[in-house]
Amino acid sequence: MVTERVVIVGGTSGIGLATAQRLVDAGREVVITGRNQDKLDAALAQLGKSASGRTLDARDAEALRAFFAQVGPVDHVVVTVTGEPGAKPFTELTVSDLREGVDGKLLPHAVTAQAALQALGDNGSLTFVSAASAGAAMPATAALAAVNAGIEAMVPVLAVELAPRRVNAVSPGVVDTGWWDFLGDARDETFAQLASGTPAGRVGKPEDIASAITFLLDNTFTTGVVLRVDGGARLGSAA
Numbered sequence: 597m598v599t600e601r602v603v604i605v606g607g608t609s610g611i612g613l614a615t616a617q618r619l620v621d622a623g624r625e626v627v628i629t630g631r632n633q634d635k636l637d638a639a640l641a642q643l644g645k646s647a648s649g650r651t652l653d654a655r656d657a658e659a660l661r662a663f664f665a666q667v668g669p670v671d672h673v674v675v676t677v678t679g680e681p682g683a684k685p686f687t688e689l690t691v692s693d694l695r696e697g698v699d700g701k702l703l704p705h706a707v708t709a710q711a712a713l714q715a716l717g718d719n720g721s722l723t724f725v726s727a728a729s730a731g732a733a734m735p736a737t738a739a740l741a742a743v744n745a746g747i748e749a750m751v752p753v754l755a756v757e758l759a760p761r762r763v764n765a766v767s768p769g770v771v772d773t774g775w776w777d778f779l780g781d782a783r784d785e786t787f788a789q790l791a792s793g794t795p796a797g798r799v800g801k802p803e804d805i806a807s808a809i810t811f812l813l814d815n816t817f818t819t820g821v822v823l824r825v826d827g828g829a830r831l832g833s834a835a
Contacts, residue, residue, distance in 0.1 A: 600671040601625045602813070605654050605708050608635040610773035611725060612676035613642070614802035615809050620646045622810070627667060629654070654704035660711035672813045673712040674723045677704040678775055679743065683736040697743040705747050709754065709763075716761060721819075723812050724751065724765035725805070728826045748822045755820030762819035764812040769826025771800040796827030
C-alpha cells in the first residue's frame with residue numbers, strides 16, 4: 597500500500613499541527629512548514645519520524661515554488677496560514693491594516709495553491725482554512741471578513757478550473773489556539789461568552805478542525821465545498 601504524502605503549510609502550531617498529528621497517527625507521511633525554526637523543531641519532535649519539515653515564509657511566492665519543486669510528488673496540500681489577530685472598528689482601519697490581512701492570509705493561500713500545482717497529483721486535493729468571520733456580520737471584523745470571504749470565493753472557482761484535483765475549505769468558528777492570545781486576561785471570559793451563544797456550548801479545539809480537514813482529504817467525491825465547523829454559531833443562541 598502506497599503511503600499518501602501531505603504538505604501542511606503553516607503546520608507548526610494550532611490547527612495545522614493538530615492536523616499533522618491526526619494524519620501521522622493515521623499512517624500518512626506529512627511535511628510541515630512554518631516561519632519559526634524553534635516552533636518547527638518542537639512540532640517535528642512531537643510528530644515523530646513520519647513527519648519532516650522546512651522553514652518557509654508562505655508570503656514568498658518564489659520560496660514556495662522552490663519548496664514544491666524540491667519536495668517531490670504530494671497527494672494533498674493543506675494551507676492553515678493565518679494573518680495577524682485582532683479586530684478593529686471599520687472607521688479605525690488603516691491601509692496598513694488592510695494590507696496586512698491580504699499579505700498575511702489571502703496572498704499565502706493563493707500563492708501556495710499556485711506553487712503546489714507542480715507537485716500535486718491529478719487525484720490530489722487542496723484544502724484552505726478560512727474563518728467564520730466571512731459572512732458572520734460581526735462588528736469590527738470587516739478586514740477579517742473580507743480576507744476570509746476572499747479565500748472562500750476561490751474555492752468553487754478553483755474546484756472547476758483545477759479539476760480533477762479537488763479544492764475545498766474549512767471555515768472554523770472560535771477555536772482555542774494561540775491566535776487569540778491578543779485578548780490577554782480577557783481570553784477565558786471572552787471564550788465563555790462566545791461559547792454560551794452556540795448550540796455546542798463550547799469553543800472549538802484544534803482537533804475538531806483537524807477532523808474536518810481529514811474528511812475533506814479522504815472523501816474523493818467532495819469538491820468546491822466550504823465546510824462550516826463552528827459549533828452551530830451561525831444558528832444563533834442556543835437559549
